[in-house]
Amino acid sequence: MPDSAGCSLAEITGKPLLPVLIIVSKYRRFGFMNSRNHAGISLVEILVVLVLVIVLISLMRPSIGNGLSKGGMTQTLSNMKQLHLATQQMALDGVTTGDTNLGWPGDTGGTFYNWMTPLLGGGYLTTNDVYKLLSAPGIIVGPKTPLTATNTALLIYAVSTNLPGSAVFLSTANFTNNSTGGIFNPSAKPYGKKGFAVFRQGGDGAILQPRHAGQTNVIGSFAPLCR
16 A cells, blocks of 8 residues: 555545645635735635535545445454354364363254353353454444344354355354355345455455355355354
8 A cells, every 4th residue: 555645635535636626726816825915814715725624525435434344344354253263162172071062053053042152151252252242333232132143243154063164154244145155135234235244164254245245156155044
């Protein structure tokens, strides 16, 4: 990324500044912004500055919004990683101890309850950890929210030890994976039409665009949703 000090404002905002330059040129031509003609700042100059600020804000707003959405999805992907690590450790402990209550969701009955209960009871995550990791913009999980499969910002899939690492373990709630590459819902929270994120059982995840829905080679293989 080039240093912003060496870039034009048009390059930073991604928008043409011709309207702004025309306004400035116009007022300079008529002497409104010539300090030699005025002892102080005139009302017209103040209005011109305000117009310029408003124009610049309107030009930059889409870029700022997209940046915030991308930052939110990056944080969500990090949350997915933490959930994956906790579940992976629980599954390894289940193999070591022979405790059949510890494992991937598909190995312990395929329900949200059977997955979440040992995560909390075994100390792999705290309740506050779970609230934070299952939240995203527009969907906040907390003490007043029933902790169920349908009340979180993430969907959990019943992956198991006999599935390939490409099987989708988690996705944001605006995308539902299926055997044909999933369904994207542009009106659903947390990220609407901005995109969605998935995380696979093998330990890798991705932030994807709406056009990727239906592409199994990009998204990953299918496991049923936890009930």
